[in-house]
Amino acid sequence: MVEIVFAIPFIAGLIAFFLPKFLGRSLLVVIGAVHLTLSFRLWKNHPPAYFDQYFAVTPEGMLSLLVISLLFFLISIYTVGYLRESEIPSEGLFTGSMLVFLATMTMVTLSDHIMVMWIAIEATTLASAPLIYTHRSAASLEATWKYVLICSVGIAMALLGSVLVAFSMGQANSGTPLSFSALAGAAKTLDPVWLKAGFVFVLVGYGTKMGLAPMHTWLPDAHSEAPSPASALLSGVLLNCAYLGIFKTNKIMVAAGLQDFSGGILMVFGLLSILAAATFILKQNEYKRMLAYSSIENMGIIAFGTGVGGLGVYGAVICMLHHSLIKSSLFLSSGNILLGYGDRLIKNTGNLVKGMPRTFVAFFAGFAGIAGFPPFGIFIGEFCIVIAAFKAGFHVAVTVFILSLCVIFAGFANQVMKISFDETDTVIKMKESISMVWPQYLLLLTSLVLCFFIPDSLNQTISDAITAIGGGLK
Template sequence: MTMLYLLLLLPLLPALHALREHEAGRLASSTAAGALLSLGLSLLAQNQAAGPLRLDGVGLFYLLLTDLLFALVALYARAYFQAGKDRESWRFYAAGNLFLFAMHGAYLAHNLGLLWIFVEGSTLASALLVYHKGGARALEATWKYLMLGSVGIALGLIGVILVYALLGGATLDWQEARALVRGADPAQLKLAFAFLLVGFGTKVGLFPLHAWLPDAHSEAPSPASALLSGTLLNVAFYALLRYAALLGSAGLFDFAAGLLQGFGLASLLAAGLFLFVQRDYKRLLAYSSMEHMGLAVYGLGLGVPWLAMLHTLFHSLAKTAAFLSAGNLLLTYQSKLIARVGAVHQVWPATAGLLVLSLLTLAGLPPFGLFYTEFQALLRSSPLLMGLYLLGLLGAFAGLLWPLSRMVFGEGHGVGLGAPPRARTLVVVPAVLVVLALVLGLFPPVGVVERLAEVLSWKL
């Protein structure tokens, strides 16, 4: 019981440390150590319960992933901010640990109302990450993120309130709700799920609710962009996992499946079109996140929660590596424009290799894990949807191929603007993520994720 509250509050210690200590090295060490300690505590706290807090298999899955990525990004950020001579890096660690606190709360909350509160808290905390460097563009991106995110999450709150009313005001405990929801009015429950999907789908970045995503990812410093894409999107998807299972318990999953598959495919197809017209490589990666979260939602709509969870795992590893590699490009070329980046294979061969591998992973090529999950979803698709699914994948692949070849092997106006930083951490951290993505792609942990996802099953 005490361990769950310790796990919840632990990220606040590095956040307070960041307000008193502004030396980047110490902050990176305390943040990474705190995240790794949380990771260990999570393994010990599995299946424990304490009031509204409980850590089941699905929460454990995302908590472990979040803490691992946060620890690695914290170490990368030290070298990144030092290379960029950013004297305000303490703001990243302060806001980042507040963000991690909100994420911990969401994954530990077994009360649907508390889950909504922590998801909203993650929006407010991550807004500070987006605004890190200040300026008009960062302010605009932060404002758009807050406004659209808050409007979306407000619609989600309406859905939560409707669910509470349909349960007779008896409880918002997720497990108890699954038993009581069988007696709820089906039409009203469908309406509640529609609100929830639009609300949390805005934070997931589903089309056409995605407008905040490219601006926020582009304007945030690269370590923050990695956290936004690799961890933030997952927390709203986690909420959708819970509510899809709730609808399944009421015997209404077919209705949820139609909406999930529709939004998922629309996001995939739209992302493919947006990828073609991007001139900013960070915005390019943001639209790739929209594509893959759409694929995860589509996989959930197929009624295979473990497959959707596995897809978010592979995406988080690859996208975090890609954004960190993009951070290396920004340090060297001093530009986010694809046209001003070229000959990376000559300027910084290690980063070129990491960029190629991470983008090929995101393109869904074997032997990386995203190929496995995309292929499994294809096999489970109806003939009608299969054509749209393949069209979306083809568009996304082509949209990533040109900028990859242009930056790594082409000639850019920005070549020679700066020498690559010498800090090995800038290469080691994304390399660790790429290796993890490769190993898990060769040996997909299907059995482990299936067992963790059993708590979501409504086919009992």
């Protein structure tokens, strides 16, 4: 049952490469619905994996899988309308790559073996690279190569880190499986020197894929050049997959009593990422690149909160959930803006409130959510992280954290206001269809509902995930 969840979209993706346009688009939505159904069944029933030495249902994995599955289903519905409105060469390659990408990300969430996790995360790179090169331009080719090369170097470092974690087992644990759960159980007997070295390489390696500064340079180009449905997947769920690799390794560190070491490094990289976003977002002239730098900021927030520990871990997971929902909505709305105005430059847009009112509502609400306005969940997550940091005595770090967020908000708000309300003579080229607007609304509504009501089963999953690394509501 467990392996079926990623086997089905993988096989469907291979088939989609050879299907005509209509069937390929339909298959995208059908597999999205099937995957969502299977993911919920997996979450409720927790069946054992057939290859249980490699795969397992874990709380943190299920949390990521539910987000991936819901987002892919809604994005697939949007994609059908997007493909009708845009000209994409080799549409079969695009839809097939989307499905294979879903399969590899699902495999990441269900991986329990450190080497299978590494293989799955590397597979996400190979599956998503064709999505970035969809438009076949010189800029998209450059962005694709930058993405593949930088992420591959990072993944190579993660491989070295995984090997070093294996070395930490020594002779005394030679019979211990190389699974995250087994290593966490035997963490007290692992060599702390090898374990620390392994964590550093894993953090830098998977942090490259997660978009942490200073390894983030691939992200703005890739998100800017990819079609909007692909950008929504890259930002909304791919970054979470890389974070999952760091999260699971950090579980071993916490179990070994090395949380101060791993937490300090996570906080440093988190602050660097937020500062990098604050520096570059002020002068952005493209709205998709602006959203990409916002993703770097949010990955920094998540890393910082995880490093703080306690209530900060809870805030980080809340930020991860709501960032996925809201940022995916924003990238889908940016796809409408691009189709409507025919330009990625902010100066060539304007008056979105009158030209594309439905898209404006989704875009402006998404901005409010991602900027941390209450009652959206980003505000709740950031508030928890700030409280936890002050309680832990990280006064200087949290001050830098707050000031950087204020700078980012100012830059983001300035550009959003221009897009929304500046006068323009541009003629809108696209008529807003329902299928290209309501997925954004549903994503934002889901985020809003989760701010006021989290089902007990989902809350328990979050609690089980964060308890393993010292997180909680205290």
